[in-house]
Amino acid sequence: MSIKEDFYNNLSSVLSSVRKGDIVIILGDFNAQVGNDNTSLQNVMGVHGIGRITENGRMLTEMCATNNLVIGGTLFPHKHIHKVTWVSPDSHTENQIDHILISKKWRGSLLDVKNKRGADIGSDHHLILATLRLKVAAVKRENKQTRRHNVSQLKVAEVANAYTDALKSAERNNPGESRDHWPGIKNIFITAANNHIGYIKTNRKEWISDETWNLIQQRKAAKAAINTARTRSAKLDSQRKHNLLNRMVKRSARCDKRRRIENIAKEAQAASETHRSRDLYKTVKQLANRPSTTSKPIRDENGSLASSSNDQLKVWENFYKNLLSNTDGSSNLQCNCARHADNDSVRTQCPSMKEIADAITTLKANKAPGIDNVAPELLKADPITSAKLVQPIIERFWSDGHLPGELKEGVIIKIPKKCDLSQCQALANQRGITWGLRGSLNDLDYADDICILAHNYDDMARKLKSISTLASKVGLNINVSKTKAMRINANNTRPFLLNSTPLEEHVINENGEVNREFIAYEFSH
Structure with a gap:
């Protein structure tokens, strides 16, 4: 009894905070029968319940x-078969122990409550349906979920x-005047894909076999036979068949x-042995069966937390405006290397048809589409035709700088890294050696040694401080005497400090001469 009382006390405590x-x-x-006698309980229940009130029912009505x-199930007159919520395994006992409760103030919004006997849910309980009518202000929400084409x-x-x-x-057939309008071009790709490729279908769980689905259909038919049985013996026979099929479905x-x-x-093992990292990641993600979420509050410039979606969008908007609006060159990396030197030999002519087709051919497959869902x-299915379709848009942008608004939009995704995801600036500061146009290399790890890479002095100093702080939190110390620093063709001569101690440094000159390896931090307990 104390467990039940604790449950209702906790439930009342939660309701008091609403x-x-x-x-x-x-x-x-x-598990509470409230019966059909509502004497002195007219404000709590009606007279259309089943059976007699039990001790659990008294505790429910008091709460x-x-x-x-x-109690909604006692308010509406229905046949006995539409009030039952639980049937015993032997089909002899029927009770009304599942209930839908609603605030007394909103009693008028509840239009009906009854069971749905035909719902095959593999349980001895019936599904309970309630019909409500609420008059509240409609909030229009944009449907951000888009169906992806089955490009396979x-x-x-x-x-x-x-x-x-x-x-x-x-x-x-594309008219000349509409060739430079992206919505029309996008619609060509989308329409062709809809007609000939279709969307990815996820109607059922892929691991359920056809044999199991056949058993599910048989169980569903047995459930219908129970509801339509005319005699007691026929109902018992159908119930036994349904119970047997239910066990077979679960097995x-x-x-x-x-x-x-x-x-x-097995697929993961094969992918690991053949060094197919993409297939390995996909299979491990399927085994984990846990969606990766990076949703958490972020901080604005003043350090205040922004938790709502609109507030976070404003924070990111201001952050990227400040980050990308810098045109005085101060944001460029000041490493004085040939890679970041001004280059006046870049072609400024509009890309030709062949160059556009070649760029389309080099697009990576298996990547998520943008907001346009292309x-x-x-594009790669026919690079020449795709190039003919997008060339007018590129020529227009090249001549007058006009870019369709949809192509200016993007999706911000916070990828968890070795930093605080609530800090926008922390995410932006994760800069290492850039490979190509996208990837960057921040460190090289060798067992208990780590090699930190950076473009400039400030970035390296920040990483040194960060790694020293993190190491101390878990009881690790960096061996300063074994820690070395190396600069490659750098003009900045400020020493690197670790625990206020300058590190031994070696420099690679323009001829590539060096007498030491990269910096390495050896941790010790």
Whole structure:
């Protein structure tokens, strides 16, 4: 009894913290029969319950009376079969122990409560449905979820040919005045993909076999036979068949899931042995079955936390305005190396058709599409036709600097790294040696040694301080005598300090002469 009392006391404590004007709806299996006698309980329940009130039912009605709640299943007249919420395994006992509770103030919004016997949920409980009508202000929300095209279908020759033919036909029929409008060009790719490729379908869990689905259909038919049985014996026979099929469905589903996990593990092992990192990451993510979330509050320039989506967007907007609006050159890396020196030999002519087609060909596959939902594979399917479609837009941008507004939009994704995700500046300061146009290398790790890389003195000093602080937090100390620093063709001669001690340094000159290896930090307990 004390456990039940503690439950209702905790529930009442939670309800007391709810704002007075909010609507409260509680639903679940209370294992409580409240009966149909509402004497002195007219404000809590109606007269359309089942059976007689039990001790659990008295505790439920007392909690409802204390918190101004109404038991919805007792308010509406229905047949007995539409009030039952639980049937015993032997099909002899039927009770109403699952309830939907609603605030007394919002009693008029509850229009109906009854069970849904036809719902095959593999349980001895019936699904309970409530009909509500609320008059609240409508809030229009933009649907940000977009369906992705099944670009893997382009590997099928017939599908690829049909898609490219549709692109060529649309390119020939595309009017000249609309060639420089991106919405029209985008619609050509999207329409062709919709007609010949289709979207990725996720109607059912991929690990459920056809045999299990057949058993599910049989169980569903057995459930319908229970609801339509005319005699007691027929209902008992249907119930026994349904119970047997329910056990078979659960056993088959467990086998399917175990088989899927084993297959994924084998795929991961094969991907690891053949050094296919992308397939390995994909299979490990499937095994983990945990979505990676980076949603957390961020801080603005004043250090205040911004938790709502709109506030965070404003913080990021101001951050990138300050970061990208710097045109005086002060944001450039001051390393005086040839890579960052001014280059006057860059071509300034508009890219030719061949150059655009070559750029489309070099696009990486298996990348998420942008806001326009045009995947790289849709362009790479026919680079020549794609180049003809986008060339007018590029020429217009090259001549008058006009870029379609949709192409200026982007998605901000915070990728967890070795920094505080609540700090915008901390994310921007993760700069290392740049490889190509995107990736950067920040450090090289060798067992208990680490080699830190940076472009300039300030970046290296910040990393030194950060790694020293983090190491001390876990009880590790950096061996200063074994820590070395190396500069490559650098003009800055300020010494690097570690725990206020200058590090031994070696310099690589313009001829590439050096007598020491890269800096390495050896940790000791």
